[in-house]
Amino acid sequence: MNPRYDATQPEHKVRKKTAAKLSFVIIVVLVLLAVMNPGKEDFGEYAVNHLEETLGVELAGGITSLVAQPMVESFTIRENYILFSTFSIPDIQDGKTFIGDIKAKRKYLGLFKIIFIKL
Structure with a gap:
């Protein structure tokens, strides 16, 4: 086993968090548009x-x-x-x-x- 490939990639965690935040913001804006x-x-x-x-x-x-x-x-x-x-x-x-x-x-x-x- 090569430890280089077994370690989790920190870039993927950051991308997932950023994508989740962006999705949340888009959903909030769409709900506000519908309500208002x-x-x-x-x-x-x-x-x-x-x-x-x-x-x-x-x-x-x-x-x-x-x-x-x-x-x-x-x-x-x-x-x-x-x-x-x-x-x-x-x-x-x-x-x-x-x-x-x-x-x-x-x-x-x-x-x-x-x-x-x-x-």
């Missing part, structure tokens, strides 16, 4: 806040909550993919939207209830 998948209410809140930034004018808080957010939510189409959602809303800055072109949409990717990325 945004809904229409979350997107409605984001859209109203983004509208205020775009206009550069602060809208009245109570009126915005009572009128604008439910209106945005009613126009929003949500596609749920368990880990994330996509949201489609009519592109109101496009004049064609109001004369019959219902295909003009803005799409957003929603993650963790607070991150919305325009696609």
Whole structure:
């Protein structure tokens, strides 16, 4: 017997620990994505806040909550993919939207209830 081949390889133990830690982190992130998948209410809140930034004018808080957010939510189409959602809303800055072109949409990717990325 050659003692060189009988000894355990320390590199393999380190690799297994690193792989286990990485797997754990990936599983935790996937569970967080699923649990914190945004809904229409979350997107409605984001859209109203983004509208205020775009206009550069602060809208009245109570009126915005009572009128604008439910209106945005009613126009929003949500596609749920368990880990994330996509949201489609009519592109109101496009004049064609109001004369019959219902295909003009803005799409957003929603993650963790607070991150919305325009696609």
